Amino acid sequence: MADVSGTETVATRLTAQDIEREGEGGGGRNVDAVGMPLGPWKIDGFKWFSSATDSEMSVLLARTAKGGLSAFYIPMRRRLRNKGSMDDGIYRDSTPSTELNGIRIQRLKNKLGTKSLPTAEVELKGARGWLIGTEGQGVKEISAILNITRLHTAVSSAANWARGLAVCRAYSKVRKVRGGLLQDNPAHLRWMADETVKYWASTHFAFLGVALQGALEQGWDDAVRNTGASKLIPQDKAQTADLLRLLLPVMKAQVSVAAVHGLRNCMECLGGVGYCENNEAGGLMNVAKVYRDQLVNPIWEGTVSVMAEDCVRVILDKRLGHGDVLVNVFAPWVRRVIEGVSAELKPDVDIIEGKLQGLLDMVRGAAKEGLLYNGRNILESIETIMSGLVLLYDVTTSPEAVALKIARRYIHSKSPNVTTHISKHSLENAVADDKSIFLGPSSLQPVVPSKL
Ligand SMILES: Cc1cc2nc3c(=O)[nH]c(=O)nc-3n(C[C@H](O)[C@H](O)[C@H](O)COP(=O)(O)OP(=O)(O)OC[C@H]3O[C@@H](n4cnc5c(N)ncnc54)[C@H](O)[C@@H]3O)c2cc1C
CATH class of the missing domain: 1.20.140.10 (Butyryl-CoA Dehydrogenase, subunit A, domain 3)
Structure with missing residues (x-):
C-alpha cells in the first residue's frame, strides 16, 4: 500500500433531495449496472495508480467531512435511463445501457510488465458509492x-x-x-x-x-x-x-x-x-x-x-x-x-x-x-x-x-x-x-x- 495519509479523494454524503435530483435531472442515474441502488456518497478526486480498471467494482479510501479516511465501495458502471420501446403495442425494456459511474480513465500507465492488467490514472467526479464499516476507520476496514x-x-x-x-x-x-x-x-x-x-x-x-x-x-x-x-x-x-x-x-x-x-x-x-x-x-x-x-x-x-x-x-x-x-x-x-x-x-x-x-x-x-x-x-x-x-x-x-x-x-x-x-x-x-x-x-x- 502506498502512503495513503495524504489522499485528496473526498467523499460527500448526499441528502435524500440530492439523490432524487441525481435520479431525475441526472438522467435516471440512480442504479448500478445490475440494477442495485447507487450509494448515498459522492466521491471526487484523482487516483494516480488504479489497477484492474476493467473490473466491475472498486474499494477505495476517501476523506470525509468528519476527518480521517473512510472505505467506500463503488460499482464501476451505472445505468442510464432505460429508454424501452413499444413493439406491437407492447412496451419492452431494451437491454439497459450503462456508463462509467463518475469515473474517467485519463490514461493507461506505460508499464515494464503486467501489461494484461490495465493500470490507469483515474479521475473521479461524482462517483456514487457506499460507505464500508465505520466512517473514519477506512484503513482498519480495508x-x-x-x-x-x-x-x-x-x-x-x-x-x-x-x-x-x-x-x-x-x-x-x-x-x-x-x-x-x-x-x-x-x-x-x-x-x-x-x-x-x-x-x-x-x-x-x-x-x-x-x-x-x-x-x-x-x-x-x-x-x-x-x-x-x-x-x-x-x-x-x-x-x-x-x-x-x-x-x-x-x-x-x-x-x-x-x-x-x-x-x-x-x-x-x-x-x-x-x-x-x-x-x-x-x-x-x-x-x-x-x-x-x-x-x-x-x-x-x-x-x-x-x-x-x-x-x-x-x-x-x-x-x-x-x-x-x-x-x-x-x-x-x-x-x-x-x-x-x-x-x-x-x-x-x-x-x-x-x-x-x-x-x-x-x-x-x-x-x-x-x-x-x-x-x-x-x-x-x-x-x-x-x-x-x-x-x-x-x-x-x-x-x-x-x-x-x-x-x-x-x-x-x-x-x-x-x-x-x-x-x-x-x-x-x-x-x-x-x-x-x-x-x-x-x-x-x-x-x-x-x-x-
Ligand atoms: C503497476 C502498479 C499498479 C498499482 N496499482 C495500484 C492500485 O490499484 N491501487 C493503489 O492504491 N495503488 C496502486 N499502485 C501504487 C503502489 O501501491 C505504490 O506505487 C507503492 O505502494 C509504492 O508507493 P509510492 O509509489 O508512493 O512510492 P514511494 O512510497 O514514494 O516510494 C519511493 C521510495 O521511498 C521509500 N519509502 C517509502 N516509505 C518509506 C518509509 N516509511 N521508510 C523508508 N522508505 C520509504 C520506498 O521504499 C521507495 O524506495 C500501483 C503501482 C504500480 C507500480
Missing part, C-alpha cells in the same frame, strides 16, 4: 483486503518462480554443452539445486501464510485438525492472528524479492534464449515476461521498506501478543515446533535457534528509530527463521528424502561455516544430491531403454 493482497503477492511470486524453474528443468534436459546435456553438468546442477532450495524455502514460507489465513477464516478444527499441519498451526486463534499479522509483511517483502532474483537466474539458465520474448505456444516458455511481471511484486502493495516499517510497528504494538509479540508468541511457537523435529536434525535446529536468539537480541530494548534503521535486517532474520522452521517441519511430515537435503542445505547456507573444499568421492554424492533436488528424486534412477 486491512482484511491488505492482508489478502500481501498473501496473494507472496504466493504469486512463488508461482512465477515455480514456472521459471519448470522451464529451466525442461531446458536442462535438452540443451547440450561441451558434448553433454546440461542435466548432467555438475556446475549447472549445483547452481540450479541451490536455486531450487531457495524456491522451496520461499514457497514453504508463503504457504505457511495460506495455512494461517485458512485457520483464521475457517477455524482450526475444520482447516487444520487431522492434517499434516496440526503441530505447526497454533490452535489458539489469537496466536494465529498475531503470527499472521507479524509474518505477512515479511513474506510479502522477502518472497517477492527472492523470486525476482530467482527468475533472473532462470533467464540466465536458458542463456541467450532466456533474454528473448519466446511467445510460441502462448508464451509458455517466456521467462523474460514472467521476470518483467515479477518485478512489480516488491513494489506494489508497499515497497520492502514499507513492509519493514510495518513489521517494526507490529513488533512494538502493545496490543499484540500480551504486549510483546516476538517474546510472547513468535519465539515460544518457533521453539514448540522445533521441539518436535527429530534428534538427527539437532545441528540444523541449533542454527535456527541461534538465529532466533539473534533476532531477540537485536530487538530487545531497542528504540523505535534503531529498529526502523535495522528494518530490512529484521525482515531477513524472520524470513530465515521461518523458512528454516517450515522446511524442518516438512522433513517430519514428508516421506521424500529430498526434503531433508533441502532443509539442510537451506539452513547451512545461512550458517557462516561454509565448506569450500570437496573431495572426488563427496563430489559424486553432491552432484547426485543436486540432481535429485533440481530434477526430482526419479532423475537418479537409471533410464530403462524402451522396447519399442
Whole structure:
C-alpha cells in the first residue's frame, strides 16, 4: 500500500433531495449496472495508480467531512435511463445501457510488465458509492483486503518462480554443452539445486501464510485438525492472528524479492534464449515476461521498506501478543515446533535457534528509530527463521528424502561455516544430491531403454 495519509479523494454524503435530483435531472442515474441502488456518497478526486480498471467494482479510501479516511465501495458502471420501446403495442425494456459511474480513465500507465492488467490514472467526479464499516476507520476496514493482497503477492511470486524453474528443468534436459546435456553438468546442477532450495524455502514460507489465513477464516478444527499441519498451526486463534499479522509483511517483502532474483537466474539458465520474448505456444516458455511481471511484486502493495516499517510497528504494538509479540508468541511457537523435529536434525535446529536468539537480541530494548534503521535486517532474520522452521517441519511430515537435503542445505547456507573444499568421492554424492533436488528424486534412477 502506498502512503495513503495524504489522499485528496473526498467523499460527500448526499441528502435524500440530492439523490432524487441525481435520479431525475441526472438522467435516471440512480442504479448500478445490475440494477442495485447507487450509494448515498459522492466521491471526487484523482487516483494516480488504479489497477484492474476493467473490473466491475472498486474499494477505495476517501476523506470525509468528519476527518480521517473512510472505505467506500463503488460499482464501476451505472445505468442510464432505460429508454424501452413499444413493439406491437407492447412496451419492452431494451437491454439497459450503462456508463462509467463518475469515473474517467485519463490514461493507461506505460508499464515494464503486467501489461494484461490495465493500470490507469483515474479521475473521479461524482462517483456514487457506499460507505464500508465505520466512517473514519477506512484503513482498519480495508486491512482484511491488505492482508489478502500481501498473501496473494507472496504466493504469486512463488508461482512465477515455480514456472521459471519448470522451464529451466525442461531446458536442462535438452540443451547440450561441451558434448553433454546440461542435466548432467555438475556446475549447472549445483547452481540450479541451490536455486531450487531457495524456491522451496520461499514457497514453504508463503504457504505457511495460506495455512494461517485458512485457520483464521475457517477455524482450526475444520482447516487444520487431522492434517499434516496440526503441530505447526497454533490452535489458539489469537496466536494465529498475531503470527499472521507479524509474518505477512515479511513474506510479502522477502518472497517477492527472492523470486525476482530467482527468475533472473532462470533467464540466465536458458542463456541467450532466456533474454528473448519466446511467445510460441502462448508464451509458455517466456521467462523474460514472467521476470518483467515479477518485478512489480516488491513494489506494489508497499515497497520492502514499507513492509519493514510495518513489521517494526507490529513488533512494538502493545496490543499484540500480551504486549510483546516476538517474546510472547513468535519465539515460544518457533521453539514448540522445533521441539518436535527429530534428534538427527539437532545441528540444523541449533542454527535456527541461534538465529532466533539473534533476532531477540537485536530487538530487545531497542528504540523505535534503531529498529526502523535495522528494518530490512529484521525482515531477513524472520524470513530465515521461518523458512528454516517450515522446511524442518516438512522433513517430519514428508516421506521424500529430498526434503531433508533441502532443509539442510537451506539452513547451512545461512550458517557462516561454509565448506569450500570437496573431495572426488563427496563430489559424486553432491552432484547426485543436486540432481535429485533440481530434477526430482526419479532423475537418479537409471533410464530403462524402451522396447519399442
Ligand atoms: C503497476 C502498479 C499498479 C498499482 N496499482 C495500484 C492500485 O490499484 N491501487 C493503489 O492504491 N495503488 C496502486 N499502485 C501504487 C503502489 O501501491 C505504490 O506505487 C507503492 O505502494 C509504492 O508507493 P509510492 O509509489 O508512493 O512510492 P514511494 O512510497 O514514494 O516510494 C519511493 C521510495 O521511498 C521509500 N519509502 C517509502 N516509505 C518509506 C518509509 N516509511 N521508510 C523508508 N522508505 C520509504 C520506498 O521504499 C521507495 O524506495 C500501483 C503501482 C504500480 C507500480
